[in-house]
Amino acid sequence: MNEDSMAIEITGLNKWYGAFHALKEIDLTVRRGDRIVICGPSGSGKSTLIRCINRLEEHQQGRIVVNGIELNNDLKRIDEVRAEVGMVFQSFNLFPHLTILENCTLAPIWVRKLPKAQAHEMAMSYLARVQIADQADKFPGQLSGGQQQRVAIARALCMNPEIMLFDEPTSSLDPEMIKEVLDVMITLAGEGMTMLCVTHEMGFARTVADRVIFMDEGQIVEENAPEEFFNNPQHPRTQEFLSQILSH
Amino acid sequence: MSFVRDTYLVETPPPGMNVGVLGWLRGNLFSSASNTLLTLFGMYVLWTVVPPLIEWALLDAVWQGSGREACLVEGAGACWAFVAAKFGQFIYGTYTFEERWRVDLAFLAGALTVGLLMIERMPGRRYIAVFGLLIYPVIAYILLTGGMFGLPEVETTLWGGLLLTFVVASVGIVVSFPLGIVLALGRRSQMPVMRVLSVIYIEAWRGVPLITVLFMASVMLPLFLPAGTNFDKLLRVLIGVALFSSAYMAEVVRGGLQAIPRGQYEAASALGLGFWQANLLIIMPQALRLVIPGIVNTFIGLFKDTTLVMIVGLFDFLGSIQVNFSDANWATPQTAATGYAFAALVYWIICYSMSRYSMRLEARLNEGTRRA
Numbered sequence: 103m104n105e106d107s108m109a110i111e112i113t114g115l116n117k118w119y120g121a122f123h124a125l126k127e128i129d130l131t132v133r134r135g136d137r138i139v140i141c142g143p144s145g146s147g148k149s150t151l152i153r154c155i156n157r158l159e160e161h162q163q164g165r166i167v168v169n170g171i172e173l174n175n176d177l178k179r180i181d182e183v184r185a186e187v188g189m190v191f192q193s194f195n196l197f198p199h200l201t202i203l204e205n206c207t208l209a210p211i212w213v214r215k216l217p218k219a220q221a222h223e224m225a226m227s228y229l230a231r232v233q234i235a236d237q238a239d240k241f242p243g244q245l246s247g248g249q250q251q252r253v254a255i256a257r258a259l260c261m262n263p264e265i266m267l268f269d270e271p272t273s274s275l276d277p278e279m280i281k282e283v284l285d286v287m288i289t290l291a292g293e294g295m296t297m298l299c300v301t302h303e304m305g306f307a308r309t310v311a312d313r314v315i316f317m318d319e320g321q322i323v324e325e326n327a328p329e330e331f332f333n334n335p336q337h338p339r340t341q342e343f344l345s346q347i348l349s350h
Numbered sequence: 351m352s353f354v355r356d357t358y359l360v361e362t363p364p365p366g367m368n369v370g371v372l373g374w375l376r377g378n379l380f381s382s383a384s385n386t387l388l389t390l391f392g393m394y395v396l397w398t399v400v401p402p403l404i405e406w407a408l409l410d411a412v413w414q415g416s417g418r419e420a421c422l423v424e425g426a427g428a429c430w431a432f433v434a435a436k437f438g439q440f441i442y443g444t445y446t447f448e449e450r451w452r453v454d455l456a457f458l459a460g461a462l463t464v465g466l467l468m469i470e471r472m473p474g475r476r477y478i479a480v481f482g483l484l485i486y487p488v489i490a491y492i493l494l495t496g497g498m499f500g501l502p503e504v505e506t507t508l509w510g511g512l513l514l515t516f517v518v519a520s521v522g523i524v525v526s527f528p529l530g531i532v533l534a535l536g537r538r539s540q541m542p543v544m545r546v547l548s549v550i551y552i553e554a555w556r557g558v559p560l561i562t563v564l565f566m567a568s569v570m571l572p573l574f575l576p577a578g579t580n581f582d583k584l585l586r587v588l589i590g591v592a593l594f595s596s597a598y599m600a601e602v603v604r605g606g607l608q609a610i611p612r613g614q615y616e617a618a619s620a621l622g623l624g625f626w627q628a629n630l631l632i633i634m635p636q637a638l639r640l641v642i643p644g645i646v647n648t649f650i651g652l653f654k655d656t657t658l659v660m661i662v663g664l665f666d667f668l669g670s671i672q673v674n675f676s677d678a679n680w681a682t683p684q685t686a687a688t689g690y691a692f693a694a695l696v697y698w699i700i701c702y703s704m705s706r707y708s709m710r711l712e713a714r715l716n717e718g719t720r721r722a
Binding site: 181 | 611613614616617618619620621622623624627631632635636639715
């Protein structure tokens with residue numbers, strides 16, 4: 103297989119929180135342009151898994167290679183990986199003391215060393231893409247949840263990442279705002295972005311994902327194309343989970 | 351039963367409250383029997399305290415005179431003539447008379463820098479701040495000590511009065527602030543050595559009274575230094591005060607750091623910001639904003655604690671006033687009271703200004719971040 107087509111390669115990943123075995127023998131390969139949805143009950147380790155990919159969580163065993171860089175204790179390389187991997191959080195995590203525009207230009211200026219004017223221009227174009235350019239001079243606290251999450255996506259995109267990680271991006275949004283965020287994510291998927299999304303939005307998974315991964319108790323229980331995954335789940339735990347979330 | 355709204359309700363103002371002076375009085379001062387009693391009691395206390403105070407400080411006060419006789423008049427109040435006569439000493443201590451213009455110049459430059467910095471829309475504010483932090487101290491040092499550029503040297507043993515108070519307080523503030531930030535970061539560091547060292551430093555300094563620190567600095571330190579090393583006493587005190595208050599500052603800053611949600615660190619890391627970038631650009635601006643009241647509280651405490659340098663033989667503002675109580679030419683029953691009243695007034699004006707400025711700063715910094 104061509105090395106260059108690999109975005110993320112995880113082999114034999116194990117992680118513990120103290121004595122708690124949070125991730126068990128995870129193997130996962132993500133090619134460039136793959137769109138993967140990870141679902142599962144709470145506490146199943148899905149957030150922990152994607153947080154290992156940019157080393158917000160440190161793993162104890164196994165290999166994680168992102169963009170050809172193995173994650174180990176070399177801090178310099180970790181910052182390199184983080185610059186190429188964008189992340190969107192459940193709780194947005196915008197910087198409340200900076201304006202929307204400053205939120206977006208901060209990392210390009212300080213990490214990418216872009217000139218201010220260029221960072222500014224790029225930020226405005228991404229803000230326009232998530233349809234929030236008119237709010238550029240406001241502060242995060244003045245925006246609705248859906249708007250804040252769209253800004254968070256734009257902020258991550260401003261680093262021109264190779265890979266985007268979404269950690270339950272719509273879970274803390276009001277129902278009326280979920281769609282505006284999902285629309286942005288669908289557009290992004292259409293442009294060929296490599297995406298890993300932890301989400302319970304099954305409609306999104308059906309339309310966007312190439313693969314759906316179901317996790318339970320820190321392990322991957324089932325992995326399949328969305329059509330198969332939803333229509334013909336194999337593992338009893340998957341069937342139970344799907345019947346729970348699709349029945350209402 | 352079913353209901354469908356045909357038109358939306360429009361906003362209406364809240365029902366009228368008690369308006370006018372009488373409404374306010376009834377609502378706030380006489381709303382109940384116990385409140386009425388408290389109001390009357392408060393008014394009684396004010397009545398017993400305020401008029402005599404005004405009488406003493408203003409109406410019966412002696413404003414002019416060249417000696418004690420002026421203030422020895424029957425029924426005389428505050429002896430402001432004493433303050434007027436000794437004003438120079440209160441401000442400059444025993445600083446060489448002919449060189450006092452240098453202190454004035456340093457004061458003026460300092461006041462101008464601080465004043466310009468407080469104007470929010472000042473163009474080039476950043477450069478003024480850099481000037482204030484890096485260049486001004488050098489200029490002030492050269493002006494005050496002399497011994498170069500043709501300025502005669504004025505030994506620090508001659509410094510005193512408000513000059514000394516400002517020197518000790520401002521050096522303490524300017525040094526302890528960054529040092530406190532570094533210590534606070536150290537105390538929260540992942541690295542055990544950094545953490546342990548910071549904790550030891552903070553707890554050691556906080557566990558010792560400032561008086562002890564000052565005694566150590568001025569009396570004991572010379573015992574440990576090689577014989578013959580002459581290490582300026584004021585400098586030793588400055589170092590002691592700065593290190594002492596940095597421990598307090600560290601704890602205040604740590605309080606702010608603890609209030610920052612983990613998500614802020616994670617978002618900064620996820621964007622590829624390194625430790626120092628994340629702390630300087632994301633964490634500190636938020637943490638410091640949260641603890642402005644605590645920081646200013648520490649500054650005010652430090653400012654007032656400078657009076658303790660008296661016990662190691664330095665005469666700060668209060669010390670310079672007290673020394674003059676023993677001047678036979680001004681020995682009157684009112685001298686000490688007037689001197690203390692004057693000291694209290696000056697300290698209060700300075701500390702209250704700091705407090706007001708911090709409140710304004712807080713309000714301004716919160717403008718944007720508050721939810722609209």
